[in-house]
Structures are given as C-alpha cells and as structure tokens.
Amino acid sequence: MKITMTCIYCPIGCTLDVEIKDGRIIVKGNRCPKGCEYARQEVTDPKRIFFTVMRVDGEEYKVAAVRSVAPLPKTEIKKLNEKFAKKYLNKNTKVRDKIANIHGVDIIVTRI
Amino acid sequence: MYDVVVIGGGPAGMAAALKARELVDKVAIVERSDYLGGILPQCIHNGFGLQYLKEDLTGPEFANYLAEKVKNEDIDLLLGEHVEGLKKAGNFKIQLIRGKIESKSVIFATGAKEKTRYMINIPGDRPSGVMTAGTAQAFLDMHGYLPGKKVIILGSGDIGLITARRLAMEGAEVLGVYEILPYPSGLPRNIVQCLQDYDIPLFLNHTILEIKGKKRVEKVLVGEIKDGEIVKREWVDCDTVIIAAGLVPNNKLLIKMGAEMDPSTGGPVVNEYLETSIKGAFSCGNSLVINDIVDYAVIQGEIAGRSAALYAKGEIQNRKFNCIKVGNGVKFVVPQMVSGEEDVELIMRVSEPMDIAKIRVGDEIKTLRFLKPNSMIFFKLKREKLGDAKAEVQ
Ligand SMILES: Cc1cc2nc3c(=O)[nH]c(=O)nc-3n(C[C@H](O)[C@H](O)[C@H](O)COP(=O)(O)OP(=O)(O)OC[C@H]3O[C@@H](n4cnc5c(N)ncnc54)[C@H](O)[C@@H]3O)c2cc1C
Numbered sequence: 087m088k089i090t091m092t093c094i095y096c097p098i099g100c101t102l103d104v105e106i107k108d109g110r111i112i113v114k115g116n117r118c119p120k121g122c123e124y125a126r127q128e129v130t131d132p133k134r135i136f137f138t139v140m141r142v143d144g145e146e147y148k149v150a151a152v153r154s155v156a157p158l159p160k161t162e163i164k165k166l167n168e169k170f171a172k173k174y175l176n177k178n179t180k181v182r183d184k185i186a187n188i189h190g191v192d193i194i195v196t197r198i
Numbered sequence: 199m200y201d202v203v204v205i206g207g208g209p210a211g212m213a214a215a216l217k218a219r220e221l222v223d224k225v226a227i228v229e230r231s232d233y234l235g236g237i238l239p240q241c242i243h244n245g246f247g248l249q250y251l252k253e254d255l256t257g258p259e260f261a262n263y264l265a266e267k268v269k270n271e272d273i274d275l276l277l278g279e280h281v282e283g284l285k286k287a288g289n290f291k292i293q294l295i296r297g298k299i300e301s302k303s304v305i306f307a308t309g310a311k312e313k314t315r316y317m318i319n320i321p322g323d324r325p326s327g328v329m330t331a332g333t334a335q336a337f338l339d340m341h342g343y344l345p346g347k348k349v350i351i352l353g354s355g356d357i358g359l360i361t362a363r364r365l366a367m368e369g370a371e372v373l374g375v376y377e378i379l380p381y382p383s384g385l386p387r388n389i390v391q392c393l394q395d396y397d398i399p400l401f402l403n404h405t406i407l408e409i410k411g412k413k414r415v416e417k418v419l420v421g422e423i424k425d426g427e428i429v430k431r432e433w434v435d436c437d438t439v440i441i442a443a444g445l446v447p448n449n450k451l452l453i454k455m456g457a458e459m460d461p462s463t464g465g466p467v468v469n470e471y472l473e474t475s476i477k478g479a480f481s482c483g484n485s486l487v488i489n490d491i492v493d494y495a496v497i498q499g500e501i502a503g504r505s506a507a508l509y510a511k512g513e514i515q516n517r518k519f520n521c522i523k524v525g526n527g528v529k530f531v532v533p534q535m536v537s538g539e540e541d542v543e544l545i546m547r548v549s550e551p552m553d554i555a556k557i558r559v560g561d562e563i564k565t566l567r568f569l570k571p572n573s574m575i576f577f578k579l580k581r582e583k584l585g586d587a588k589a590e591v592q
Contacts, residue, residue, distance in 0.1 A: 092386040096248050097491060097573075099386030134391065135244045137256060138367070139339050149342035151242040153256055160395065167367055181262060197239055197258035 208236020210483025346438025
C-alpha cells in the first residue's frame, strides 16, 4: 500500500511517500529523520499535541492555557477537550506546573 | 536619557532590547498592554520556536522565554504606556501618556494590525458576529468564550487555519474556509492538522460577497471566482464570519515622522542595519515586514537592537547605500538598501508559486524549488557580489 502525506513536524512540510510492504514501512521524501518518525507514527497511531484553555477559580474573564508535553492519540483529543472544559484550575497554579497525566504524558500550564 | 528605547514589547521588541542591553546601559521598552509578549500569549497552539530555540513551544511559552530574560536584565519596562508622539531634535523626544522620555535611538517593534471587513470591502448589513481572527482568538483563548456556533472563515493563511481548528476543537461548527486565490496561503502542515484533522472544507477561488443579518449574522453570500468573474453564488446560513484576510504593518508613528515607506511591504525602507530613512530610528518584526514565523521577527529584533546600540555609542559610520532594484517575479526585498560593505541576508517573497526558479541578486544566482508567495526566501549575499543590485526571477 502506498500513501502520500504531508509531514507536519516543521513549517517546511515535506511531501512524504510512504509504502507499507510486508509489514515494513518505507518512507521517502523526508528531509530529516523527524519526517520518517512522523510517517511511521501517522500510519500506525496518529498523534497530536493536545492544547486547550481552562477556567481558573474565581476568575470570570481570564482563562489559563495548558498543553501536553508530548503528542497524544489523535482520536482522543476531542474527548480530552470536553473533559478539561469542565475542570477548574486552582488560583495558585503557576506556569510549568503539571496539572494532569494522560497515558504517561504530563499536561502542563503554559499561561495563567 | 536612554541609549535605546524600544516601542512595542512583542517578541521582536524584547529581542531588540536584550541585544541592545548587551552593548549599552540605558534601555527601555514601552508597551501599551500591561504584559510583555505581543500577540503570542493568545496563540496557545504549538509551533513556535522550532528554528530559534530548536524546541516546539506554544505562543505563551515562547513569549515567556524572552520575557523572563528581559525581567532579569536591567531594562526599564514601561507597561500600560503608549507612545503618543515623538520628535527628533538631535535625540528622540518621546511623548508618553504619563510624561516624556528622551533617547539617543529608537526601535519600532509595533507589530501588525489585522485587515478588517471594511478594509476588504464586504458589503451588506452590519450585524454582530463579524470579527477578525485575532478577536475570535482573544474571546476564546484569553477570556474563555466561544464567539460563534456556525462559523465561516475568510482567508486560508495560517491564522485563518489555526482559528478554524481552535473553534472546531471547542465545538463550533466550522462550515468552511473560503480563499479567493487558487491555492491555500497557509503552510501545508496547517492544511493537514487544522483542516483535515477536523474535516473542515477548504473552498479555493471563493470569497464572501455579502453579509446579511438583523442583530446577528444570519447568512452570507459566497461566490466562486474564475478569471475575475463571479461564476456561482450561494447563500450559506451561519452566525459568525471570521476575517483572516492578512496583516498590515503598524507604522502610524513612523509615517507621521515622515519616514520613507515601501508600499510593497507596508513597512519602512531600511538598510542592512534595519535603520529607516530617519537616522537613529530602526525597525524590526511585523512592523518592518509581515513575517511567516516568530523566529524571523526575533532575528530582526536582534539586528535592530545591535544597530541601535551601536548608533547610540556613535559607532555606526555614515555609509552610502545602494537601493536594491526589484525585478521580475519578486514582490519585495528587505532590506531595501545595502552598503555593499558587509555580507547581508536578504528577505524576499516571489509574486506567484513556482516549482523551480533561478533567483538572481547582483552577481549571485541560486536555484530554488517549491517557491510560494507565502513563504519567505532568505538569500545570503556576499558583499563583493552586489553587482547591479537587482533582484529578479530568471
Ligand atoms: C493567530 C496567529 C497565529 C500565529 N501562529 C504562529 C505559529 O504557529 N508559529 C510562529 O512562529 N508564528 C506564528 N504567528 C506569528 C507571530 O505571532 C508573529 O510573527 C510575532 O508575534 C511578531 O512579533 P512582533 O514583535 O513583530 O509583533 P507583535 O507580537 O504584534 O507585538 C507588537 C507589540 O507592540 C505593541 N505596540 C504597538 N504599538 C504601540 C505603541 N504605539 N506604543 C506601545 N506599544 C505598542 C503591541 O501592543 C504589541 O505588544 C502567529 C500569529 C497569529 C496572529
């Protein structure tokens, strides 16, 4: 099976030709090793960085921003969004604080 | 008396102040909002700093990286302060809301403004629900309010694509991204991770012709354009129209001072020190030229910071500059003037997409592939190769 995809690792956006043959994944068109890594991940288990905003205790017009430190399964991003929309952050939380852990990946505060 | 005053505390301004502070003692940043970072704090997605920091950060984190450095240095921060006017009388006399300051040199790092509905002339009613991408982003990601439920986005630049994804993520129905050009303006990675990931359709050769609605947007007339003619029209029901039609450099102050401007960039004409036609006044970041990514804005900030500090110390000699002539296929070149006494890196954009092209500047020819008007080209030019100082696609 052959698939053409765009690498999303950096702004260059290499066009990758990916061939899956006898269980092996062959990647062509990548300008750096990250492209190969991305293509393998994308055909087996696509992942994305998760980011969203969260309400802060006692704040009406200000939200905090959070993200996952590593990519998480793409299919779970929407569910995670809904989950985090219902949670409130403690007022004393600081930037870089870990506020949750999903499948071994930390969720950190990026702005509060 | 300051050596260097930086106007604007975004990434370009912070980088400029940090660089200047390495060379001179008295540096200040004037920023009109009450925090540093410019537009970055509201861009909560990742994709910032891959080149400059070799790390994939979100906007707030990238801003924080610079802001922490600035706060650790002896740099005066005049936040919540606005430059109302400035005059050059030997030194620069800068009028703020709360008093006057004086400086040997100034750096303009005032960023850009978004084009509004009125700047691109969309006729129709004037209901609520029509806003720029930056406003939608501020509603959602600074204040926590979803600005609409059934949304149409005008413009397929990165900002339009990123806003489309963010709204879809939070449960809005994004009906489509409409782009008047035959190709998307945003990066391929954003077509994938913003549109394809969320099944948002992209309509090329399309634009919005009219907006209808009494109190709130009710529907818009979209049109398909071929060879400059409208070939199809259709009403689409929606409650929100997001304008992501591009940015315009914000140079009100420089224009008032009479600096020479470049109509093709919207920024001032500068030399390789990023000095404007007003001696001692420098420019960087999105007020100089709309940059694809923050990393470039920061690099320009560093150049302007160094130059302004050297100027304050009286170490920039008077040089003669040649004007770079813009030829066939090239939209603009920055800097517009070079002395030919130092190697420079020119920033250019081509006027249309090209699979492969030979770009010539002076006596230097480079063959480049997959050129698009929306990605900046960096062209290193050795001083002895300046030649006829013309930039063109051959
Ligand atoms: C929605 C969106 C998404 C983006 N995504 C990415 C991305 O994924 N990756 C990436 O690398 N880049 C991205 N960018 C681009 C990046 O944000 C810009 O390149 C960068 O912010 C430009 O920096 P700047 O310092 O020139 O301008 P700005 O960040 O706009 O800062 C200008 C500052 O000047 C201040 N100012 C203006 N006039 C005055 C005055 N008269 N007195 C005092 N202060 C003044 C303003 O308040 C502001 O703080 C994105 C931009 C947007 C809008």
